[in-house]
Amino acid sequence: MIIQTSAAPAAATMQDDEVLEARNVSVSFPIRGQGIWPLNRQREIPAVRAVQSVNLSVRRGEMVGIAGESGCGKSTLARAFVRLQPATGGSVTLSGTPIDNLPALELREQVQMVFQDPYNSLNPRRTAGSIIMESLVVHNRGTSAERRRLAVQMLERVGLTEAHFDRYPHEFSGGQRQRIAIARALILDPKFLVLDEPTSALDVSVQAKIIALIEDLRRHLRLGCLFISHDLNLIGYLVDRLAVMYLGRIVETGPVERIFANPLHPYTAALMAATPKPVAGAQTDRAPLEGEIPSNVRVPKGCPFHTRCTKRIGAICDTVLPAPRMVDDREVRCHLYNEAPIAPAPNGALA
Amino acid sequence: MTRQPRAISSPVDNALTPGLGPGGSSLMSHLLNENVQVHRVTSIQIPENSAAAAPLLQIRGLRLHFHTKTGLVRALEGIDIDLAPGECLGIVGETGSGKSMTARAIMGLVPHPGSIEGGSIKLEGQELIKLSQKEWRKIRGRQISMVFQEAKRALNPVSTIGNQIIEAAVQAQGVSRARAKELGISTLAKVGLPDPARIMDSYSFELSGGMAQRVMIAIAIVGGSKLIIADEPTSALDVSIQAQILRLLRDLRRDLGSALILITHDLGVAAENCDRIAVMYLGQIVEMAPAQMLFGNPVHPYTCSLMASLPSAADRGKPIGRATRHVPPPAGYRYSTRRLPDGSISPEISHMIEVEPGHFVACLPE
Numbered sequence: 024m025i026i027q028t029s030a031a032p033a034a035a036t037m038q039d040d041e042v043l044e045a046r047n048v049s050v051s052f053p054i055r056g057q058g059i060w061p062l063n064r065q066r067e068i069p070a071v072r073a074v075q076s077v078n079l080s081v082r083r084g085e086m087v088g089i090a091g092e093s094g095c096g097k098s099t100l101a102r103a104f105v106r107l108q109p110a111t112g113g114s115v116t117l118s119g120t121p122i123d124n125l126p127a128l129e130l131r132e133q134v135q136m137v138f139q140d141p142y143n144s145l146n147p148r149r150t151a152g153s154i155i156m157e158s159l160v161v162h163n164r165g166t167s168a169e170r171r172r173l174a175v176q177m178l179e180r181v182g183l184t185e186a187h188f189d190r191y192p193h194e195f196s197g198g199q200r201q202r203i204a205i206a207r208a209l210i211l212d213p214k215f216l217v218l219d220e221p222t223s224a225l226d227v228s229v230q231a232k233i234i235a236l237i238e239d240l241r242r243h244l245r246l247g248c249l250f251i252s253h254d255l256n257l258i259g260y261l262v263d264r265l266a267v268m269y270l271g272r273i274v275e276t277g278p279v280e281r282i283f284a285n286p287l288h289p290y291t292a293a294l295m296a297a298t299p300k301p302v303a304g305a306q307t308d309r310a311p312l313e314g315e316i317p318s319n320v321r322v323p324k325g326c327p328f329h330t331r332c333t334k335r336i337g338a339i340c341d342t343v344l345p346a347p348r349m350v351d352d353r354e355v356r357c358h359l360y361n362e363a364p365i366a367p368a369p370n371g372a373l374a
Numbered sequence: 375m376t377r378q379p380r381a382i383s384s385p386v387d388n389a390l391t392p393g394l395g396p397g398g399s400s401l402m403s404h405l406l407n408e409n410v411q412v413h414r415v416t417s418i419q420i421p422e423n424s425a426a427a428a429p430l431l432q433i434r435g436l437r438l439h440f441h442t443k444t445g446l447v448r449a450l451e452g453i454d455i456d457l458a459p460g461e462c463l464g465i466v467g468e469t470g471s472g473k474s475m476t477a478r479a480i481m482g483l484v485p486h487p488g489s490i491e492g493g494s495i496k497l498e499g500q501e502l503i504k505l506s507q508k509e510w511r512k513i514r515g516r517q518i519s520m521v522f523q524e525a526k527r528a529l530n531p532v533s534t535i536g537n538q539i540i541e542a543a544v545q546a547q548g549v550s551r552a553r554a555k556e557l558g559i560s561t562l563a564k565v566g567l568p569d570p571a572r573i574m575d576s577y578s579f580e581l582s583g584g585m586a587q588r589v590m591i592a593i594a595i596v597g598g599s600k601l602i603i604a605d606e607p608t609s610a611l612d613v614s615i616q617a618q619i620l621r622l623l624r625d626l627r628r629d630l631g632s633a634l635i636l637i638t639h640d641l642g643v644a645a646e647n648c649d650r651i652a653v654m655y656l657g658q659i660v661e662m663a664p665a666q667m668l669f670g671n672p673v674h675p676y677t678c679s680l681m682a683s684l685p686s687a688a689d690r691g692k693p694i695g696r697a698t699r700h701v702p703p704p705a706g707y708r709y710s711t712r713r714l715p716d717g718s719i720s721p722e723i724s725h726m727i728e729v730e731p732g733h734f735v736a737c738l739p740e
Contacts, residue, residue, distance in 0.1 A: 092612035226468040226639070231683035231695030253613065256642070259687025260694070283687045297617040299642030301684050303670035311617030315582050 040118050043104060043134060043215045043247055044080035049112030050099050051075075054320065071319045073099040075271040076113065081247040083214055088250045088262030088279065090294070094316055096271040097251045098139075101219045104249060105136045117215075128162060135208035139220040141200035145192040151178070152188035155206045162211060177206045181236060198229035202236065209240065215247040223252070234261060255298040259283050267291045270327040271319060277353030287355045289334040326358060334359060428498070430633050431457040431480070431601060435723075436493035438472075438479055438657075449475045449488060451657045452723035459600065462627060462634040464648030464665070466641055468680075471654040473637045477603045480635070481520050482510045497601070515546040519594035523606040525586035529578035535562075536574030539593050546597025561592045566622055584615035588622065595626060602627075603635045608643065620647050641684060645669055650732075653677050656712040656719055662726065663733035673701045673735045675709055704729060707737035 051070040074096040081087045089097045102108035104115055106122050114121040122130050138144040145154055155174040159165060165173065175185045181202040192200055201221060208216055218237065222230040238261065241248050252258050258265060259279060266276040267290065275288040286292040293312045314331050317323050323330050329340040339358050347354045348361060438450035450472045457463055465473045478484055480495055482502060495502040497517060505513070514520075522528035530538055536558060543554035543561075555574070562570035565588040578586055587607060594602050604623065608616035624647060627634050638644055644651050645665055652662040653676065661674040672678050679697040703709050710724030724736040 092614060227641075227683045228468060228680060228695065231685070234685060235693060235695055254685075255613075256687070257685045260685035260689055279687070280690075294613060297613040299613075299616075299620075299640060299646045300686070301641035301645045301669065301681070303645070303666045303668075311621055312614035313618075315584055315615065316612070 041083040041214060041247070042080050042118060043249070044116050045077050045100065045104065045110075045113065046116060047113030048077045048100070048103055048110045048115060049075050050096070050103055050108055051111050069320050072271050072322055073319060074103065074110075075322075077268075077271075077273055079266055079273065079276070081215060081249050083247045084241070084245040085264065086241060086248045086250055086262045088252065088258040088265045089268060090252060090255055090258050090265060091268035092253060092294075092316060094270075094319060095268040096319075097253075097268050098219055100268070101136070101217050101249060101251050104215075104217050105134050106130060107136070131158070131213075132162065132211050133213050134215045134217065135211065135213040136217040136219065137201070137204050137208050137221045140224050141197055141204055142224065144204055145200055147192050150189050150191055151183075151195070151203050154192075154203060155210055158207065158211050164211075173210065174206075177210050178203075180209075180240075181206045182232075196229070197225050198233060201225065201233050205233075205236065205240070209244070212244070213246070215249070216241075217249045217251075219251045220253070221250075222257070223254070230257075237261075255295055256300070267294065270317065270322055272327060272356065273347075273354075274328065274357065275353060275355050277351075281352050285351075287350055287353060287360065288328075288357050289332050289359070290328050293331075293333070326356075328357075429456040430459045430461075430498060431455065432494075432496040433476075433480070434494050434496075436476070436479060436495060437491040438475055438484060438488055439491045440488045442487060448719060448721070449657050450479065451721075453493070453657075453659060454726060455652065455659070457601070457633050457635065460627065460631045460633055461650065462636060462648045464644035464651040465635060465637045465654060466639065466644045466651060467654035468639060470656070472657040473639075473654050474605055475657075476654070477520065477605050477635065477637055480601075480603060481514060481518060483520075511545070515542055515597040515599065517599055518601045518603065519597060519599040521587075521590050521594050521602065521604040521607045524610050525590040526578055526581075526583065528590060529586060531578055533577075534574065535576050535578065535581075535589050539574070539589070539596055542593045543596045546599075557596060558592075561596045562589070564595075565589075565592045565626070566618075567592070582615075583611050584618060587611065587615075587619050591619075591622065591626070595630060595632070598630075599632060601633045601635070603637070605637045606639070607636070609639070616643070623647070641669075641681070653680065658710065658712055658724065658736060659726070659734075660710065660712075660736045661734065667730065667733050671730070671733070672699065673729055673733070675700070675711070703737055704735075706740055708740050710736040710738045 049072070051072045053070045077100055079087070089100065091097045099108055103110045106115070109123070114123060116122065117125065117130070117133060152171070152174050155177055156170045159170045159173065164170065175188060178185065178187055183199065183202055192203070195203065221237070222233050225233060234257070237248070240246060250262055262279050264277065265279040265282050266273045267288065268274065269290050275282060275286070275291045282291060283295070286295055297311055312331050317327070317330055325341045325343055326332070326345050329335055332340065336358055343358070345356045345358045345361055347356050350360045433453055433455040436450055436453040440447040440449055453476055455463070465476060467473045479490060480502070482505060484490060490503055493503070497513070502513065529535070536555065539558035539561065540551055540554040543549060543557045544551060547554070547557070549557065559570045559574060562573050567573050567585060567588050573589070581589065607623070608619050611619060620643065623634060626632070636644065636648055648665050650662065651665050651668045652659045653668070653674070654660070655676045661668065661672065661677045668677070672681055675697065678699045682697040682699070683695050685694050704727050707727060710722070712720055714720050722738055724738050726734040727737045728734050
């Protein structure tokens with residue numbers, strides 16, 4: 024039943040068998056019908072190619088970040104990791120077993136998710152306590168009294184108190200709701216946690232507290248975390264490894280310090296340059312990326328970034344999809360690095 | 375609730391502190407010695423050779439309250455702002471700090487059940503508070519324009535872009551529709567939209583978020599306003615598009631010479647785009663300074679904790695959210711914190727104390 028293919032990325036080290044891994048994962052959404060008249064329908068059903076051939080692994084205890092702009096597929100990839108969105112190609116494996124082959128209850132015991140908007144991800148008609156205990160009920164764990172005790176412990180673990188147990192979501196602030204969402208995700212003691220922009224709806228002072236909580240929980244529970252964010256300042260602070268996505272593909276992945284010190288892919292460099300930095304004397308007049316992100320339905324041929332790239336090297340960029348290549352501890356998909364071994368560029372050369 | 379009397383800064387004080395002064399580090403030690411001389415001021419001076427320039431916008435003691443069923447909400451309590459022609463002022467703060475309400479008060483768009491309870495807003499000497507709706511229509515679009523956060527929601531979905539920009543041009547400039555159309559096309563070109571004639575015939579839903587925001591900006595500048603208020607103009611946009619829009623606002627400000635109030639929750643955006651920044655907290659400006667000074671030498675505890683909350687790659691491995699920086703308040707004062715020990719909000723109106731030239735902090739007498 025378990026078929027090991029050679030599609031596993033070379034970089035993945037398999038000594039630790041507790042690993043959540045995307046192997047060649049693609050997700051596409053077919054677009055049906057271009058109008059009410061059958062004759063107007065195109066022969067080939069077009070599709071939104073949200074995620075294309077992505078390889079990414081998260082080991083236990085590791086914080087992996089996915090960065091990119093809206094529409095790059097980062098949330099779809101996150102949902103594929105927890106089987107909320109089945110992959111249309113490739114597979115997600117949990118310690119070697121494709122998650123499609125796992126019973127739902129077993130998968131959810133090991134992989135949980137925290138959603139972006141804490142105002143919409145909690146049932147308004149249930150109390151905080153019952154929201155947190157629901158997983159225990161579904162998974163048939165413990166007696167009612169034990170469940171309550173566990174839920175209260177978890178409330179305290181995320182910085183709330185027993186007094187919050189019987190309150191409804193509308194009685195909480197955004198930060199407190201996100202704490203409840205985290206408690207709900209952790210009550211089953213999962214090994215992996217997928218966090219989809221958990222702080223983007225929060226103010227920075229609240230974000231700081233939630234980030235401190237996530238970091239603390241990850242260390243103590245040895246969680247493997249997949250952290251999705253569009254905020255590069257936050258990514259640079261928090262994650263160990265980073266994958267930068269553009270139009271459904273990972274363009275650069277590697278240790279976050281290396282990428283921040285010297286982004287290799289032109290898109291990574293442009294994204295970092297476009298991120299405003301709250302420091303004295305930050306006023307700059309750099310050239311932002313020109314143009315807009317192309318549609319996911321008509322992804323540009325060749326390198327998907329060639330329409331906006333300032334470092335195009337010629338016709339090859341427009342016609343051939345660059346293969347991933349290991350450069351300086353990182354995997355980069357760019358024709359700039361497709362020749363024989365390239366010495367890493369000096370720091371900041373592309374910034 | 376009584377308003378505290380305010381001392382007026384003497385010309386001598388100003389003479390002591392010409393220009394923008396040296397960098398923050400020496401001033402820091404200066405402050406730590408607690409020997410710093412502070413000036414109690416009523417007027418907030420505009421930095422940089424502004425002695426001659428009359429302020430374009432002058433706000434004094436602005437108070438905006440909401441009389442809700444559950445009680446009185448003091449949304450703004452004693453806001454003082456001076457804005458020079460052509461200047462870019464950033465207003466930053468977290469949700470509920472009153473930054474959007476400040477913008478709405480300046481535009482005369484205070485939502486029900488809010489009302490302006492006191493203070494004055496003067497645009498080139500003209501008092502805006504208590505204008506009639508008819509008089510307001512002569513101000514909006516001609517003298518003050520606003521760019522809203524979600525451009526797609528702010529544009530009318532059932533009217534073409536052309537109709538909306540022509541309407542704005544006819545209203546503001548009093549020109550014919552034909553002339554307004556020419557003006558609209560040239561303004562759309564000015565904001566960097568390709569094929570402006572085609573955009574004129576499009577609807578807002580046919581545009582991307584970045585294009586819609588460019589259209590909003592075109593509508594704001596078509597009347598030739600001297601003051602543009604941009605309320606979170608890039609918060610719904612991706613960073614690469616955000617950088618484009620911010621560069622456009624910067625270029626337009628330089629070309630048209632209009633002043634800009636940029637309201638944002640993103641301190642990075644403010645740092646990179648504003649001449650001066652006002653930090654708001656619970657309806658009050660707690661600190662106001664030229665951008666470089668504010669980020670190089672934050673003084674108010676709230677500003678310090680806000681800056682400590684910002685994650686960055688340079689702070690990896692260090693805890694965030696706890697301010698490690700503590701600057702003692704000027705002698706004879708305590709920092710105005712707004713929040714009383716019991717959680718309620720203090721009705722006291724603070725003074726803006728100048729701790730270094732152009733750098734003001736909200737304090738209360740000890």
